[in-house]
Amino acid sequence: MRFILCTAATLALAACASPGKDTYETICHKTSVAEVAGLFDTWNAALQTGDPKKVVTLYAADAVLLPTLSNSPRLSKADKMEYFEYFLQQRPRGSIDQRNIILECNTAIDTGLYTFAFGDGSTAKARYTYTYRRSGDGWLITSHHSSLLPQPQ
Numbered sequence: 001m002r003f004i005l006c007t008a009a010t011l012a013l014a015a016c017a018s019p020g021k022d023t024y025e026t027i028c029h030k031t032s033v034a035e036v037a038g039l040f041d042t043w044n045a046a047l048q049t050g051d052p053k054k055v056v057t058l059y060a061a062d063a064v065l066l067p068t069l070s071n072s073p074r075l076s077k078a079d080k081m082e083y084f085e086y087f088l089q090q091r092p093r094g095s096i097d098q099r100n101i102i103l104e105c106n107t108a109i110d111t112g113l114y115t116f117a118f119g120d121g122s123t124a125k126a127r128y129t130y131t132y133r134r135s136g137d138g139w140l141i142t143s144h145h146s147s148l149l150p151q152p153q
Contacts, residue, residue, distance in 0.1 A: 028106060029134050033101045033103065036108040039110070040094070043058055044094045047087075047088065052088055056080045056084060059141045059144070063142050063143060063144065065083065067146060068124065068126050069087060090119060091118055091120075093116065094116050097112070098112045099112030109132075110130045111130070113127055114128055126147055127147055128145065131144075
């Protein structure tokens with residue numbers, strides 16, 4: 001079987017395919033930095049609802065969550081629900097401080113620094129990485145790592 005990988009150069013093309021009997025085909029959907037940046041805004045808006053189910057629906061079934069305020073990896077939907085039930089009690093609102101977005105064929109990476117403001121007036125600065133995969137007509141988070149910034153010495 002032949003496999004052809006779509007690269008960033010083919011992102012704007014309709015498909016990558018290998019001719020012949022055994023063909024692997026991937027449709028590379030066009031995206032933009034602005035669209036991927038908007039995925040964080042969608043996630044942040046889901047936080048504002050206070051409903052962990054709305055947040056968890058943004059994650060792929062096999063997504064890995066390494067959350068900001070927990071030392072436990074969250075692998076299952078139930079694990080993610082448990083974390084967001086706790087996290088949303090803090091009434092978080094995220095804002096991006098610095099970011100770098102990489103676009104690939106049906107995947108994207110958004111990595112940088114963000115700050116959470118909480119309902120009690122406290123804040124937490126953290127580094128983050130979200131990876132996304134195109135799924136149907138939208139995008140799902142496939143991995144999300146967030147860790148508090150180390151304190152200066």
